[in-house]
Amino acid sequence: MKEFSGAYFYSKLKPQKITINNRIVYIQGNPMRANWDDGADKWIEDTIRSIKHSGTQIETCLIERLKVTTGLYLLIVISNNRIFLVSDAISSYPVFYGNFRNQFFITDNLEAFQKENGAFRIDINRFEEFLAYGNVLGNRTLYQGVYRVQSGELVSIDEKEMESHRHFIFRPSKKPDFYKKQDDFISAFDKLFLSVFSRMVKNNPQVNNWLVPLSGGHDSRLVVNYLYRLGVKNVICFTYGIPNNTQAQISKQVAEALGYEWHFVEYTAEKWQALHSNGLFGEYIDYAFNGVSTPHIQDFLAIYELKQKGIFNSGDIFLPGHTVVTETETVFGNETLQLKNKESALTYVYSKILAMKRDLEDDSLMHDALSEMYDEANVEPRNFMAYCDWQERQSKYITNSVRAYEFFGFKNYQPMWDWEIFNFWMKMPVEKRVKRDPLYQLEKNGGLVEQLLEIPFASETKKSVKAALIKIVKRNIPESLLQRFLRLLKRKARLNEGLNQVFALSANSVKDMLEPIEDFPPNTQAYFIKFIDRYPYQVNPIILTTLYSIRRLLDKSKDSDN
Numbered sequence: 001m002k003e004f005s006g007a008y009f010y011s012k013l014k015p016q017k018i019t020i021n022n023r024i025v026y027i028q029g030n031p032m033r034a035n036w037d038d039g040a041d042k043w044i045e046d047t048i049r050s051i052k053h054s055g056t057q058i059e060t061c062l063i064e065r066l067k068v069t070t071g072l073y074l075l076i077v078i079s080n081n082r083i084f085l086v087s088d089a090i091s092s093y094p095v096f097y098g099n100f101r102n103q104f105f106i107t108d109n110l111e112a113f114q115k116e117n118g119a120f121r122i123d124i125n126r127f128e129e130f131l132a133y134g135n136v137l138g139n140r141t142l143y144q145g146v147y148r149v150q151s152g153e154l155v156s157i158d159e160k161e162m163e164s165h166r167h168f169i170f171r172p173s174k175k176p177d178f179y180k181k182q183d184d185f186i187s188a189f190d191k192l193f194l195s196v197f198s199r200m201v202k203n204n205p206q207v208n209n210w211l212v213p214l215s216g217g218h219d220s221r222l223v224v225n226y227l228y229r230l231g232v233k234n235v236i237c238f239t240y241g242i243p244n245n246t247q248a249q250i251s252k253q254v255a256e257a258l259g260y261e262w263h264f265v266e267y268t269a270e271k272w273q274a275l276h277s278n279g280l281f282g283e284y285i286d287y288a289f290n291g292v293s294t295p296h297i298q299d300f301l302a303i304y305e306l307k308q309k310g311i312f313n314s315g316d317i318f319l320p321g322h323t324v325v326t327e328t329e330t331v332f333g334n335e336t337l338q339l340k341n342k343e344s345a346l347t348y349v350y351s352k353i354l355a356m357k358r359d360l361e362d363d364s365l366m367h368d369a370l371s372e373m374y375d376e377a378n379v380e381p382r383n384f385m386a387y388c389d390w391q392e393r394q395s396k397y398i399t400n401s402v403r404a405y406e407f408f409g410f411k412n413y414q415p416m417w418d419w420e421i422f423n424f425w426m427k428m429p430v431e432k433r434v435k436r437d438p439l440y441q442l443e444k445n446g447g448l449v450e451q452l453l454e455i456p457f458a459s460e461t462k463k464s465v466k467a468a469l470i471k472i473v474k475r476n477i478p479e480s481l482l483q484r485f486l487r488l489l490k491r492k493a494r495l496n497e498g499l500n501q502v503f504a505l506s507a508n509s510v511k512d513m514l515e516p517i518e519d520f521p522p523n524t525q526a527y528f529i530k531f532i533d534r535y536p537y538q539v540n541p542i543i544l545t546t547l548y549s550i551r552r553l554l555d556k557s558k559d560s561d562n
Contacts, residue, residue, distance in 0.1 A: 010116060012109040013093065013406070015074065018044075020052050022080070028093045028108070029073035032203070034419040039203040040071065051077065058084060059156050059165075066154065066167035070419035072412075076106060082158045089168045090322075090417055091151040091395045092402060094290060098146040104157075110146065111286040119560035120146055120291075122553065124521050129369060131527045134294045134355035134546055135396040137369045138376075139164075141291040142553065148292055151395040170390035171379050173427040182441065189424065189442045196418045197226040204413075208315030209234045211410070213299055214262070216250030216458030218439065219321030219416065225448050227319075228258045236311065240265040240302040241497040246458050257451040263311055265302040267498030269537070272301060273505040280304070285549055288403035294355070294546040296401035298497055303408050318405045322398055323416035324425055325439050334434060336385045345381035346370050349388050356527045356543055382430065503536035503544050510534055514547055519554045 015028035025048060030040040050061045058079055066086065074093035075086035085095055085106065097106045100117065107113040114120060120143035126136050139147045149155050152168025179185035210227060214220045214237040227235055237255040239248045239262075248264055255262035275281040281300070288295035306312045339345045350370055370388075377387045402412045415421075425433065432438060444453070507513040511532045517525065528547060531539050 008103050008105040009076070009078075010105065010107040010109075010113045012107075012112040015076075015108075016044075018048060020048055023051065024076075024078040025051065026076040027073065028075075029088070030071045030203070030413075031069050031073035031075070031088070032071045032199070034068045034070040034423075037199050037202060040073075043069065043071075051079075058082070059154070062086060062154060063165060063167055068419075072414060072417075074108065082156065085149045085153075085155040085157070086167075087149045087151060087153050089152050089324075089419070089422065090390075090399045090414070091149070092399055092414065094292070095149045096141065096146055096290070097149070097155070097157070098143075100145075109287065110141070110143070110290045119556065120144065122557050127521050127524050127550065128527075130550065131356050131524050131546060132354055133392065134542065135392060136292050137392060138373060143291050146291065148290075151391055169377075169379075170387050171377075171426070172383055172430055172433075173423075175427070176429040177427040178429070182445075185438065186442050186445050186447070189438065190447050192420055192424055193222070193226050193442075193447070194229065196415050196420055197230055200413055200415050201227075201230060201232060204317065206315065207234070207317050208313060209236045209317075211312060211316050211318045212237045212260075213302075213318070213320055214239055214251040214255060215321070216247040217321070218436075218443070218457060219323045219325075220251075221254055221321075221448070221452065221457075222416070222443070223319050223321050224254065224258055224260060225452060228260075228449060235260045236263070236316075237261065238263040238265065238302055238306060238311075240299075241267050241499075245497075247497070250455060250458055253455045254452060257455065258449075263306060265305050267301055267501060269501040269504035271305070272502045275301065275304065276506050282552065284404065284407050285545070285552060287407055288400060289549045289553075291553070293396040293400045294542060295549060296397060296404065297502060297541070297545055298499060299401060300404045300407075303404055303410075307408055312408075312410070314409070316410060318402070318410055318412040320401065320412065320414060321416065322394070322401075322414045324418075324422045325416065325436055336382050337431065337434060339381040339384070341381055342371075342374055345384040346374060349385050352385065353388055353392065355546065499541040500537045500539075502541050503548070507536055510536060510539055510544070510547075513544070514551055519558075520550070524550075 009026070011026070013028055015026045018025045018027070027044055031043050031047075032038070032040055033043055033046075036042075047062075047065055050065060051058055058077060062075075062077070062084060071088065072090075072092040073086075073088050074095055075084070076095070077084040077086075083104075083106070085097060087093070087095065093108060095106065095108050096110055096113075097104070099105070100120065105113070105117075110120070123140075123142055123144045126140060126142050130136050130142060136142060139150050139153075141148055150164075150166075152166050154165045154167055156163045156165070179188070210232065212220060212224055212227075212235060214224060224235060224237060235258075237251065237260050239251040241248055243266055252262055252264070272281070284297075284300060285295050303312065336348070339348055346367060350367060373388065373391070374384055377384060377391075379387050399414070402414075405412045428438060503513060509532070510528065511517065513536060514520070514528070514532070517532075528543075536544060
């Protein structure tokens with residue numbers, strides 16, 4: 001290895017660089033002191049002063065400051081022969097590190113780094129993990145010797161060793177708070193949301209418009225609700241999909257009730273194909289993939305079209321409804337409370353987080369990866385499902401949706417992942433938290449403004465009896481017969497978001513999309529062989545995006561070999 005202090009740092013996002021006492025500090029995003037309104041500049045000033053006077057105890061200094069830090073950020077400190085890499089609670093600015101051609105490197109974008117410096121060697125052993133879960137678990141990537149800083153992690157590296165410390169963990173408090181009166185709880189929760197949103201607005205006086213991807217659900221409605229209660233006028237809401245879909249209808253009602261501008265983008269196979277043809281879709285996949293995560297494509301076409309029309313402009317900031325009040329606990333809460341030991345927790349989580357399933361004669365590889373994660377997490381069995389959701393789904397897939405905003409040159413905030421909200425939520429008894437009932441009580445009892453109370457949520461609307469029957473029939477038809485049946489009927493699913501159209505015109509079958517199939521390792525082919533003859537619009541678009549990302553990676557590997 002070459003001299004460690006000469007570590008190569010390649011950044012596509014160009015973070016702020018500060019040099020002090022022969023130490024280099026890179027800061028991306030907006031770290032702030034929790035419970036304070038002094039903003040990112042003051043946090044940076046105080047942190048730099050602390051580092052300057054901390055001598056050799058930089059790690060201790062950083063850990064203490066991070067315990068009371070909120071916001072979205074990436075921090076890199078290079079000091080003599082030691083490097084510190086720090087990620088926020090949800091890894092909103094991914095950073096990678098490793099050795100390449102005898103040089104230690106750090107980068108925030110593996111695709112851009114490889115274009116500049118040459119291709120990494122692929123780790124074939126991780127392909128099955130990526131297909132099974134939709135991402136690579138832990139700090140690993142699909143590249144040999146390349147690692148990602150995990151959510152809430154501080155990684156300290158020198159010539160001899162690497163150490164990891166978690167300054168943030170999705171773990172319930174050991175001393176839960178009990179509110180004797182519901183009114184007291186609701187009042188405290190409401191004041192907290194107002195404080196967090198107020199701080200965000202105060203620290204961004206230069207924002208042009210706040211852009212909210214508004215669905216028919218709870219979280220994005222809370223975002224526009226608290227902006228409205230604070231008197232924020234410069235808000236643009238948008239949604240997308242097939243015309244008159246349920247999510248869009250409710251979204252429009254919410255925006256109109258608050259007097260906010262609202263836009264709808266119709267998703268069609270032709271529009272998606274145009275993005276394939278001009279190369280923009282492929283460029284985005286490479287940008288968001290990073291050898292770790294299935295790219296999040298849901299907002300992509302809407303952002304592209306609304307920017308083209310001049311509705312989204314420079315200086316706008318996106319506010320997605322991603323939240324620490326995780327829906328995983330809503331869906332699986334009561335079941336997870338019954339998990340009493342490691343084995344039951346592993347078996348349960350394994351059955352729930354697989355993105356692509358197959359009949360495995362030996363699933364020890366997949367099970368061992370989760371077992372390692374369980375040991376590192378140090379949480380109770382009943383909390384392991386939520387921990388996995390935070391570390392693997394929220395941080396690597398849901399939060400990865402902000403790559404679409406970055407791709408088009410926009411910033412974003414995620415106020416509902418604020419440290420104060422997390423701290424409040426995690427102090428709530430788990431039995432009360434599992435169904436998100438406290439959040440719903442807040443909405444019904446003063447949290448939501450009056451004009452939003454009568455508008456239903458998408459989850460409350462009646463589902464089609466026909467759709468339910470079709471689902472039952474499909475579940476009971478042999479796979480080989482179902483393949484021929486769907487191929488014959490050419491039936492298209494009616495998804496609210498219209499995402500089954502993303503690859504609809506790019507190939508005549510899934511097999512055509514993935515050819516040559518023999519490039520895929522044999523142990524991975526069992527994951528998709530069952531639907532390989534279906535039309536692309538008949539397969540889950542997230543699964544297709546996972547496969548499409550792998551196909552592009554294999555093609556690039558071939559090109560680099562040549």
